[in-house]
Amino acid sequence: MSAGFIVTGTDTGVGKTIFAAGLTAALCGRYWKPIQAGLDGETDGEVVRRLTADSDVEILNEIYRLKQLMSPHLAAARDGVEIDLARLTLPQARKVPVLAAVAPQEAAAERSNIVALKPRGRSGLTAVPGNGTATATTRPLVIEGAGGALVPLTRQALQIDVFDSWALPVVIVARTSLGTINHSLLTIEALRRRNIMIQGVAFVGDANPEVEDDIANFGRVRRLGRLPWIQPLDEPTLKRTFDLSFRMEDFQQ
Ligand SMILES: Nc1ncnc2c1ncn2[C@@H]1O[C@H](COP(=O)(O)OP(=O)(O)O)[C@@H](O)[C@H]1O
Ligand SMILES: [Mg+2]
Numbered sequence: 001m002s003a004g005f006i007v008t009g010t011d012t013g014v015g016k017t018i019f020a021a022g023l024t025a026a027l028c029g030r031y032w033k034p035i036q037a038g039l040d041g042e043t044d045g046e047v048v049r050r051l052t053a054d055s056d057v058e059i060l061n062e063i064y065r066l067k068q069l070m071s072p073h074l075a076a077a078r079d080g081v082e083i084d085l086a087r088l089t090l091p092q093a094r095k096v097p098v099l100a101a102v103a104p105q106e107a108a109a110e111r112s113n114i115v116a117l118k119p120r121g122r123s124g125l126t127a128v129p130g131n132g133t134a135t136a137t138t139r140p141l142v143i144e145g146a147g148g149a150l151v152p153l154t155r156q157a158l159q160i161d162v163f164d165s166w167a168l169p170v171v172i173v174a175r176t177s178l179g180t181i182n183h184s185l186l187t188i189e190a191l192r193r194r195n196i197m198i199q200g201v202a203f204v205g206d207a208n209p210e211v212e213d214d215i216a217n218f219g220r221v222r223r224l225g226r227l228p229w230i231q232p233l234d235e236p237t238l239k240r241t242f243d244l245s246f247r248m249e250d251f252q253q
Helices: 016-027 044-051 072-078 106-113 160-166 180-191 209-219 235-245
Strands: 004-009 031-033 035-037 064-066 096-098 117-118 125-127 137-138 143-150 168-176 198-204 223-227
Touching: 004 016, 004 160, 016 044, 016 143, 016 168, 016 198, 016 223, 016 235, 035 072, 035 096, 035 143, 044 235, 064 072, 143 160, 160 180, 168 180, 180 198, 180 209, 198 209, 209 223, 223 235
Parallel strands: 004 143, 004 168, 031 143, 035 064, 168 198, 198 223
Antiparallel strands: 096 137, 117 125
16 A cells, blocks of 8 residues: 555546545545645635544645635735745654554454554555554555646646655546546646656546546556545545445555
């Protein structure tokens, strides 16, 4: 299991926050939205908090809370600040009791064979089988980006540059409606160009299997599943729908 995932989208408003809430709950993870642009109404962190209220998760504080609903570099300028990339380092992993920290299907396997932490390539720390004496692991981090991958954070840097420095696999959240093939393949190309690992594409919306296939085939990416429109959009319904829509094995390798 990776130390976490970056959730990006093919666009703003595609369903990243709802997907990230479902994923955070499924992983018993930590949700982090480092840059929140737009403070009118519920923030993304507040939506995730509401949709995971009864789940074993943590919601981390944002680094930047910008008033305007705009691209981060512009929202920051309106607030008279410049985003300092050095402040966007990954939050420290914190150990928590292992049975609370792992996904349910892993819990049984790890119950008697508890884990130690060791570095693993680009993904940072990961839990590995130990000799049964340790009692803690870390919660996977679920990072929600602002808008899409090529959104500017400053006049010099795009969000994708920060994704690269975080070295975590990316989940692309994509619509299933008209226009998504182009947006999805462009996002995949941009990530590939920078050698950023792509975990797969998570679709949101009505079923459109041919289009989902085309994206997976042309983009050579894993199709993680599709979150349908959920009604009512509350925690139990999201949890149930997420479990039916995604296989956790796809997030474990
Ligand atoms: N699976 C879903 N079922 C119902 N409504 C959804 C779903 N996914 C997203 N929405 C709604 O669509 C809007 C945009 O979703 P959101 O997750 O905030 O997008 P993003 O984070 O990509 O900007 C929100 O009003 C959200 O409640
Ligand atoms: Mg969002």
